[in-house]
Amino acid sequence: MNQRLKWMCFSFLLLLTLTLAACSGGKETAKESNESENPSSSDSSQSDEPKYGGTVTVAMPADALTLDPHESATYQVHDRAGLVYNKLVTFKTGPDAAYADATIVPDLAEEWEVSEDGKTYTFHLREAYWHDLPPVNGRKVVAEDVVATMENILNQPGHQLNLLDAVESIEAPDEQTVVFNLKTVFAPFLTNMASHFMWILPKEAIEGQINLAEEAIGTGPFMLEKWDKNIKASYVRNPNYFEEGKPYLDGVDIMIIPDQAARIAAFRTGQIEYMSEISPEDWENLKRTNPDTIENRKLYATQSQLAMGMKHEKFKDERVRQAISMAIDRQNAVDRIYGGGEISAPVNPTMGDWSLPIEEREELLAYDPEKAKQLLADAGFPNGFDTVIMTTEAYGEELVRLAQWVAEDLKAIGINAEIEVAEYGSFIERWRAGDFELKFGYITRYQEVDEWLYYQFHTNGVGNYFGDSYPELDKILEEQRVLLDVDARKAKVHEAQRYILKHVLNPMPIVTQYRTLPIPPYLQAWHEHASYGYIHMKNVWLDK
Numbered sequence: 425m426n427q428r429l430k431w432m433c434f435s436f437l438l439l440l441t442l443t444l445a446a447c448s449g450g451k452e453t454a455k456e457s458n459e460s461e462n463p464s465s466s467d468s469s470q471s472d473e474p475k476y477g478g479t480v481t482v483a484m485p486a487d488a489l490t491l492d493p494h495e496s497a498t499y500q501v502h503d504r505a506g507l508v509y510n511k512l513v514t515f516k517t518g519p520d521a522a523y524a525d526a527t528i529v530p531d532l533a534e535e536w537e538v539s540e541d542g543k544t545y546t547f548h549l550r551e552a553y554w555h556d557l558p559p560v561n562g563r564k565v566v567a568e569d570v571v572a573t574m575e576n577i578l579n580q581p582g583h584q585l586n587l588l589d590a591v592e593s594i595e596a597p598d599e600q601t602v603v604f605n606l607k608t609v610f611a612p613f614l615t616n617m618a619s620h621f622m623w624i625l626p627k628e629a630i631e632g633q634i635n636l637a638e639e640a641i642g643t644g645p646f647m648l649e650k651w652d653k654n655i656k657a658s659y660v661r662n663p664n665y666f667e668e669g670k671p672y673l674d675g676v677d678i679m680i681i682p683d684q685a686a687r688i689a690a691f692r693t694g695q696i697e698y699m700s701e702i703s704p705e706d707w708e709n710l711k712r713t714n715p716d717t718i719e720n721r722k723l724y725a726t727q728s729q730l731a732m733g734m735k736h737e738k739f740k741d742e743r744v745r746q747a748i749s750m751a752i753d754r755q756n757a758v759d760r761i762y763g764g765g766e767i768s769a770p771v772n773p774t775m776g777d778w779s780l781p782i783e784e785r786e787e788l789l790a791y792d793p794e795k796a797k798q799l800l801a802d803a804g805f806p807n808g809f810d811t812v813i814m815t816t817e818a819y820g821e822e823l824v825r826l827a828q829w830v831a832e833d834l835k836a837i838g839i840n841a842e843i844e845v846a847e848y849g850s851f852i853e854r855w856r857a858g859d860f861e862l863k864f865g866y867i868t869r870y871q872e873v874d875e876w877l878y879y880q881f882h883t884n885g886v887g888n889y890f891g892d893s894y895p896e897l898d899k900i901l902e903e904q905r906v907l908l909d910v911d912a913r914k915a916k917v918h919e920a921q922r923y924i925l926k927h928v929l930n931p932m933p934i935v936t937q938y939r940t941l942p943i944p945p946y947l948q949a950w951h952e953h954a955s956y957g958y959i960h961m962k963n964v965w966l967d968k
Contacts, residue, residue: 478966486818492636497583506957509623509642567596572627587616612874620956645671645962672965704763725954731931750796762937808838818848
């Protein structure tokens with residue numbers, strides 16, 4: 425309870441120092457935050473010509489376990505992958521693009537066509553070259569590279585598999601053309617091609633000539649120079665990048681700094697330019713010592729989730745899951761710990777009106793501890809029960825604080841939840857194996873509603889690590905995939921979310937917070953996108 429009192433006291437001071445736009449968890453403020461222009465550049469600096477040179481240093485709390493983008497879905501892997509690789513298509517970034525902009529733009533494919541029946545997608549590749557490293561040695565990108573990459577995804581039960589569910593065959597009629605033939609109309613297909621899981625690899629990598637776990641050879645703006653595990657990964661400018669004149673930086677370093685205080689100290693002294701989110705109180709302290717630091721504050725493109733291990737009999741009872749949900753004071757938690765945010769939904773609020781309206785989220789995920797106690801009693805647990813919440817420090821200390829908040833709320837209805845802070849590798853392994861009672865963490869920053877829904881909640885979803893199976897929900901999720909009419913699909917997506925919040929609640933959405941990131945004033949063109957990969961880094965430059 426001391427932790428709760430601490431944050432309640434701090435929240436009073438926070439209200440005096442944060443602006444209304446920063447504090448509000450409402451829909452209007454979220455829109456303004458996500459659509460703001462580059463927060464790190466003044467109007468005058470935007471008119472200046474970009475400068476070449478320098479290295480941007482990014483601090484992460486934990487290292488990647490592998491560099492293989494087909495092996496792991498974690499942000500540690502795919503943020504690095506985006507420096508090295510490209511996709512067929514990607515998301516728009518820039519001063520006129522919102523943080524969660526879903527506009528599809530060319531990447532390795534400079535143009536594409538869709539057949540009238542919506543079942544054939546033809547991509548035409550631009551002239552691009554692999555990094556000048558063995559065994560590819562700077563050769564031209566060809567259609568066979570794309571085919572090899574996609575067939576590798578189809579032939580292994582990996583995290584990308586659902587993205588290609590509708591693909592019947594992939595052809596390369598010539599060196600610069602790739603054709604995807606679909607079994608049926610598939611509404612998510614083009615957005616899936618822009619996913620941060622769909623990096624194109626050289627065919628030599630698929631053939632085993634490149635050790636993808638420790639090497640990365642792509643077409644992207646930077647080349648991997650050296651990776652000292654758990655210390656630093658260094659990337660250098662690709663002189664043969666297909667966008668003429670880019671990138672502007674000499675390189676990017678990713679440093680591993682597990683401790684939040686150490687990361688802030690490194691930022692304060694100019695040793696790093698970018699780090700994970702910081703708490704409102706850390707932001708206020710940083711502004712006192714570094715007053716020219718710019719606040720990059722946006723509604724986060726992911727959410728905290730509480731998942732239940734369905735191997736444990738008690739969580740199979742819908743009433744127990746509903747009781748757990750009703751015990752959590754979501755809005756109070758996100759306001760106290762993050763300085764603002766929203767009650768989340770199965771589709772994250774940053775997806776705009778694909779997510780449920782805020783009024784429905786607040787109703788379906790209402791805070792009602794008395795009703796929660798009654799539901800527990802009805803389920804045969806009048807005195808509650810003991811359990812363990814597994815979390816990790818790899819996502820930052822705020823998430824651990826939120827897990828502690830959840831544990832205190834559960835205690836109020838009789839559920840005694842011990843917090844277990846697991847090492848990141850163990851956390852991921854146990855999550856996927858279902859080796860936990862309760863798991864608390866962030867989920868991937870998905871950019872397509874089908875990933876938020878089918879991937880996690882369908883019986884055959886590759887992200888359904890909990891063994892959930894609801895035939896009625898499966899039917900709804902399958903129906904939304906084949907609707908090309910946006911309004912009709914949106915209605916079906918809302919129907920799915922209502923079903924999930926009434927009957928499933930696993931994984932259970934908790935909150936989507938405002939994320940505060942400090943940006944140094946000399947870091948220019950930092951038009952970050954919600955997806956993984958630092959896809960904006962090719963445009964970033966240093967004004968110093």
